[in-house]
Amino acid sequence: MTNVKKLxxxxxxxxxxxxxxxxxSGNQIYQQAPPMPEKVLTSDGQLLYSRAEIEKGRQVWQxxxxxxxxxxxxxxxxxxxxxSADWMHRELMALLNLWANRDYGVESFExxxxxQQAALQGRLKSLVRKNTYNPDTGVITLSLDRVKAISQxxxxxxxxxxxxxxxxxxxxxxxxxxxxxxxxxxxRVLSAFFWWTAWATMTNRIDGHITYTNxxxxxxxIDNKPPASMFLWSAFSVTFLLxxxxxxxxxxxxxxxxxEATSKLPATDPMRDLRPTPxxxxxxxxxxxxxxxxxxxxxxxxxxxxxxxxxxVMYGFELSEILPYSITRTWHTQLAVLWIAxxxxxxxxxxxxxxxxxxxxxxxxxVNLLWVCLLVIVVGAFTGQWFAVNQTLGLEHNFWFGHxxxxxxxxxxxxxxxxxxxxxxxxxxxxxxxxPTLRQPSESRSIIGLLFxxxxxxxxxxxxxxxxxxxxxxxxxxxxxxxxxHLWVEGFFEVFATAVIAFLFTRLGLIxxxxxxxxxxxxxxxxxxxxxxxxxxxxxxxxxxxxVLALGASFSALEVVPLAYIGFEAYHNYTLGHATExxxxxxxxxxxxxxxxxxxxxxxxxxxxxxxxxxxxxxxQGLNLTPLHGHTALFGVYGMLGIGxxxxxxxxxxxxxxxxxxTLKASFWCFNIGLALMALLTLLPLGVMQLFASLxxxxxxxxxxxxxxxxxVDLLVWMRVPGDTIFAVGALLLAWFILSLWIKPKYEGGQxxx
Amino acid sequence: MIEFxxxxxxxxxxxxxxxxxxxxxxxxxxxxxxxxxxxTSVRYLRYGVDTVLITAALMLTNIVQQFPFIDAWLTVKFxxxxxxxxxxxxxxYNTRNPRQYATVWGLALMTWxxxxxxxxxxxxxxxxxxxx
Numbered sequence: 001m002t003n004v005k006k007l008x009x010x011x012x013x014x015x016x017x018x019x020x021x022x023x024x025s026g027n028q029i030y031q032q033a034p035p036m037p038e039k040v041l042t043s044d045g046q047l048l049y050s051r052a053e054i055e056k057g058r059q060v061w062q063x064x065x066x067x068x069x070x071x072x073x074x075x076x077x078x079x080x081x082x083x084s085a086d087w088m089h090r091e092l093m094a095l096l097n098l099w100a101n102r103d104y105g106v107e108s109f110e111x112x113x114x115x116q117q118a119a120l121q122g123r124l125k126s127l128v129r130k131n132t133y134n135p136d137t138g139v140i141t142l143s144l145d146r147v148k149a150i151s152q153x154x155x156x157x158x159x160x161x162x163x164x165x166x167x168x169x170x171x172x173x174x175x176x177x178x179x180x181x182x183x184x185x186x187x188r189v190l191s192a193f194f195w196w197t198a199w200a201t202m203t204n205r206i207d208g209h210i211t212y213t214n215x216x217x218x219x220x221x222i223d224n225k226p227p228a229s230m231f232l233w234s235a236f237s238v239t240f241l242l243x244x245x246x247x248x249x250x251x252x253x254x255x256x257x258x259x260e261a262t263s264k265l266p267a268t269d270p271m272r273d274l275r276p277t278p279x280x281x282x283x284x285x286x287x288x289x290x291x292x293x294x295x296x297x298x299x300x301x302x303x304x305x306x307x308x309x310x311x312x313v314m315y316g317f318e319l320s321e322i323l324p325y326s327i328t329r330t331w332h333t334q335l336a337v338l339w340i341a342x343x344x345x346x347x348x349x350x351x352x353x354x355x356x357x358x359x360x361x362x363x364x365x366x367v368n369l370l371w372v373c374l375l376v377i378v379v380g381a382f383t384g385q386w387f388a389v390n391q392t393l394g395l396e397h398n399f400w401f402g403h404x405x406x407x408x409x410x411x412x413x414x415x416x417x418x419x420x421x422x423x424x425x426x427x428x429x430x431x432x433x434x435x436p437t438l439r440q441p442s443e444s445r446s447i448i449g450l451l452f453x454x455x456x457x458x459x460x461x462x463x464x465x466x467x468x469x470x471x472x473x474x475x476x477x478x479x480x481x482x483x484x485x486h487l488w489v490e491g492f493f494e495v496f497a498t499a500v501i502a503f504l505f506t507r508l509g510l511i512x513x514x515x516x517x518x519x520x521x522x523x524x525x526x527x528x529x530x531x532x533x534x535x536x537x538x539x540x541x542x543x544x545x546x547x548v549l550a551l552g553a554s555f556s557a558l559e560v561v562p563l564a565y566i567g568f569e570a571y572h573n574y575t576l577g578h579a580t581e582x583x584x585x586x587x588x589x590x591x592x593x594x595x596x597x598x599x600x601x602x603x604x605x606x607x608x609x610x611x612x613x614x615x616x617x618x619x620x621q622g623l624n625l626t627p628l629h630g631h632t633a634l635f636g637v638y639g640m641l642g643i644g645x646x647x648x649x650x651x652x653x654x655x656x657x658x659x660x661x662x663t664l665k666a667s668f669w670c671f672n673i674g675l676a677l678m679a680l681l682t683l684l685p686l687g688v689m690q691l692f693a694s695l696x697x698x699x700x701x702x703x704x705x706x707x708x709x710x711x712x713v714d715l716l717v718w719m720r721v722p723g724d725t726i727f728a729v730g731a732l733l734l735a736w737f738i739l740s741l742w743i744k745p746k747y748e749g750g751q752x753x754x
Numbered sequence: 755m756i757e758f759x760x761x762x763x764x765x766x767x768x769x770x771x772x773x774x775x776x777x778x779x780x781x782x783x784x785x786x787x788x789x790x791x792x793x794t795s796v797r798y799l800r801y802g803v804d805t806v807l808i809t810a811a812l813m814l815t816n817i818v819q820q821f822p823f824i825d826a827w828l829t830v831k832f833x834x835x836x837x838x839x840x841x842x843x844x845x846x847y848n849t850r851n852p853r854q855y856a857t858v859w860g861l862a863l864m865t866w867x868x869x870x871x872x873x874x875x876x877x878x879x880x881x882x883x884x885x886x
Contacts, residue, residue: 309755309816310816315812315815315816315821315822316819316821316824711755711756711757711758714755714758715755715758718755718809718812718813718816719809721805721808721809721812721813722805722806722809725805725808725809726805
């Protein structure tokens, strides 16, 4: 059996086992998620909330943007508070104040003496951590004191989501528009949903001593602190990482230098004489559109960041009435995925006929049709979200055509289906053009097969977004949402990135096909061994039981192992960029590939592992250390790759042009410097400050208006301007570079053509 | 942010002087053909200074709640800033001969001086407002 065949078999076995474990974990979460009560009753039998009200409250939350405005269980936006943690703290304080006043005659808990405070806290802990849910009847019973506290908090929230002047300052601090929820009844049921999410964070599991969210968030008032299992699995997680690095080091030591070198490099660019087919030429418009989307995404990012200092206005203009924070953040995050995905879709469509030399019938029509469909999806989905956030769509239409509120999966279900069908069409188009090559036995069949399989996985795994429905339990929605987000970015995207770069080098004749195939298959095995089960590290605090936490901690640490050695890949790519004279033509696509490796180490590896072990994430989830990882990994790795691929394809679409390399060089460095400044001047220091606040005072405080409105926080947010400006200049230069290839092309040899 | 008003204002002024000063020095180096390397480093320094200058300006508008297109003198300052950036860009890349360079460079410096006078007087006419 050949090496390649063995690797394929091992990969198949690994995926079978890994997905088996992932599905088993999903079943565990399903079985042990916090229960959704049929009724919430007071101890004297009055109905406080019904299941229908709590579920309707969730729909209301989703309709104004859900995770895009504040967060639930740590997942979502960073300017408004985490509603679960905020509700919990307010409810606990309301109870303490009530008792301090009644039992000790003082106005508030703070005015009681230390002994009294300790007594009250003890009583509080035993009251709220006790689980009063009856699984047989589906009823949660609450004491009258607690109901009083809940009513107080509910009133606060109902005022906050209206346009009441008493909460105007807080709305501004949270970047909420006035009348975020216009209907008073919807505001009431919204608070029921928030209460339920907070209840799950402070109530012990039945017959257990930790809460449904594994004691998340940190709340000293009721001793919500990391359970022992979290320390244990965090320590193991670091140990696994070190073991993985050691093993990988051994592998490199053994195999380094044994790769088969290309005996003779081509004298000329093998892709130089490639004549683009009509469908390959038709992909050009994908690149123009992705550039437009990228620029709009940056603009929306600037507006979203600005809302952090001026909650409702933009330099004196009342922008939140037209484009509230919730919508700018939604579009900003969606566009990030969309333009990067567009780069990859276009690359797939370009590469298919380029590899096989075969232009299937009506291929160009298919490419054009897909492009139109994608435009319709972007415009349609975004319009629906705008109407939803402005509360004009109505709850009955929201799920299908409005805003689902699940970060990165928040377009309406109709648009998700449309996009899924579009991705299937893309698969067909790429597949039919590659088919002759895939069918023919050849050395390169394996690497092309892997590349195609990763595109199939990217397309099909979007289907995970279609699994949940309007009333699926939030823990299960989270489970499936991370199938989509995590398995894309830390699974199939990684495979696609590795395969496509290696494949391009084989087409250029710089590395032997066999060497590339083995390397890519090996890398895929390494990525997938941590990546699939590693999905669970996003689910530590969404109602998962301890075994799920243990699996997530152990396997997600392994995701970092290949990144520790990515310097090899960066150096290898850089060397290949200088391998021959004609490789100068590909200097900048390759520099972007080198940047991919750099940011993979820094953004995904270092900043990712910073928040990865359960104990770290317990304190850091939803703080600015999360966007630190998000920005540097998503743009740093996949954005850079998207740009690199775009440049590579454009080199083929316009093969005879002289590139204005100065513009591209400036763009490249602006991107890297801008991203580094954004991370180092704002996100990292602000995240670290929040971490201290979370450790010292509780998670709620790190996300509170009191903390986030400090002058020094404002100053740090302003410090984004230099980095963001430089980054934006980079994007403008890139756009200008690509535009100039069409509007004022300079041909090799100086000749001008029509 | 009002707590940092003095510091931000000082940075703004400092960077404004640095911007004008570097434009002046860069022009002299260019006209005297005193060395490409030094000229390049001044160019990159100018980028850095202008970025910090704009950041400080945005922070100030937010602190004092005065905005271009609402307050007349800031509107003038903003529009002239665009002119200044345009002229500066030409001095960096688009001049064909020393004479053309000197003209654009002189215009950029005069624009800078006028922006300075508008900032100092808080009047749209800047230095010329003293005449009325």
